[in-house]
Ligand SMILES: Nc1ncnc2c1ncn2[C@@H]1O[C@H](COP(=O)(O)OP(=O)(O)OP(=O)(O)O)[C@@H](O)[C@H]1O
């Protein structure tokens with residue numbers, strides 16, 4: 001006999017502690033996020049040492065100075081809020097119909113067969129290509145920005161939702177049916193949750209796409225927003241300011257993506273990440 | 274005699290695959306009926322059409338020929354479980370109640386004894402991906418019991434379980450069945466399981482699935498499924514069923530399959 005009670009239970013406690021605290025490569029995980037700093041250091045040195053043309057690539061410290069200046073005067077915050085509002089409203093405006101139609105098209109075959117080609121034919125149009133048309137219709141005010149973001153977002157959500165529903169194993173619908181679920185209940189209790197992981201994939205792509213579209217639309221059709229900031233900096237050759245705009249819009253996009261990932265973890269706890 | 278709970282007359286079901294231009298007859302001229310409260314086991318080799326028959330009884334598929342009547346609501350345990358990955362064990366079991374508008378508190382109250390029955394009370398908050406295959410299977414059994422139809426259709430519900438757990442759940446199923454008066458159609462490919470549970474065993478041939486024999490099980494009720502195995506008749510009926518299955522295997526196997 002080699003089993004005893006003492007060592008066994010302490011081994012178990014040991015294992016439980018390890019399972020609770022298990023984080024993949026925790027030391028590396030802490031260092032990882034800071035590796036881009038190295039890039040900044042190299043950039044700084046190269047720009048100051050003349051290896052990089054400082055007219056196009058001003059040293060990061062000088063960009064940081066401009067950043068601070070724009071931040072304290074409130075200009076940066078103002079433009080950021082405007083851009084975020086446009087993106088936010090556009091996502092809701094395009095996402096909700098994308099979700100509803102995506103589920104309907106995924107669950108109803110005749111709808112997909114009859115009306116699917118309509119969306120398929122509109123999909124390849126580069127969204128920014130219709131900006132002039134939208135400006136014509138909705139004017140240079142906010143509405144045109146909401147609409148162009150919404151159109152871009154719609155397609156991401158629509159196709160990913162529909163795909164999610166279509167990929168649902170049919171057995172789940174069988175279970176709903178034998179449990180006596182109504183059609184509406186089947187949509188809300190099977191089609192929607194089954195498609196959620198795919199919907200979130202669409203939402204992440206949509207957020208990325210929304211920032212691309214809004215930046216481009218603010219270049220030309222606007223006198224506000226971070227996109228406008230970048231464009232006007234080009235016109236006045238204020239390169240530092242341009243970099244501030246680029247960093248800001250990247251940061252906003254990154255944070256928005258983080259927010260989506262956070263919501264996903266709450267709403268899709270069953271997915272294994 | 275009372276009206277049968279299930280009546281199947283001359284049912285045929287085939288599948289056509291246009292891509293390979295092949296037709297498979299899954300069920301051939303199948304007839305049987307079950308009296309209310311009867312426990313029927315369907316026994317047959319893999320691919321003989323058992324699940325197809327069950328889907329037809331559950332009204333998820335339609336037969337190509339023949340008539341099928343099922344009296345009352347049928348609850349189904351699927352072979353592939355069909356446990357929803359997005360619901361906890363407790364919510365999976367309570368799902369049929371939820372879609373019928375039963376409130377949360379009442380659902381909890383009714384699900385609790387079922388979780389106890391399948392031994393998953395400690396896992397009620399877990400998601401299916403955190404369970405073993407057998408635990409998922411037990412969850413789907415509990416869901417069908419929560420559904421509480423007059424007819425219970427079970428497709429190899431204990432297939433993924435170890436012998437011990439299976440024995441316990443078989444005994445529990447018999448108890449529930451006897452208390453509830455449900456009509457049960459239970460699919461299995463285990464001769465032992467069929468004898469243990471059934472009033473009658475429908476033996477199916479290899480594809481296309483025909484009814485080979487309708488064997489009455491001689492044991493009384495209630496049964497102790499362990500003691501049952503000491504009954505001298507147990508060996509006899511086991512032999513009888515194996516004989517039927519072997520004769521069928523010999524006639525239906527294709528030459529390649531019998532070659533050494
Ligand atoms: N949806 C389908 N499309 C085409 N063929 C099918 C379909 N469902 C079943 N079949 C065919 O019908 C036959 C019977 O299948 P079924 O699933 O009923 O077998 P089974 O008796 O349940 O087998 P097992 O014990 O392995 O579960 C098989 O040959 C299968 O290929």
Ligand SMILES: [Mg+2]
Pocket residue numbers: 323324325352428
């Ligand atoms: Mg089967």
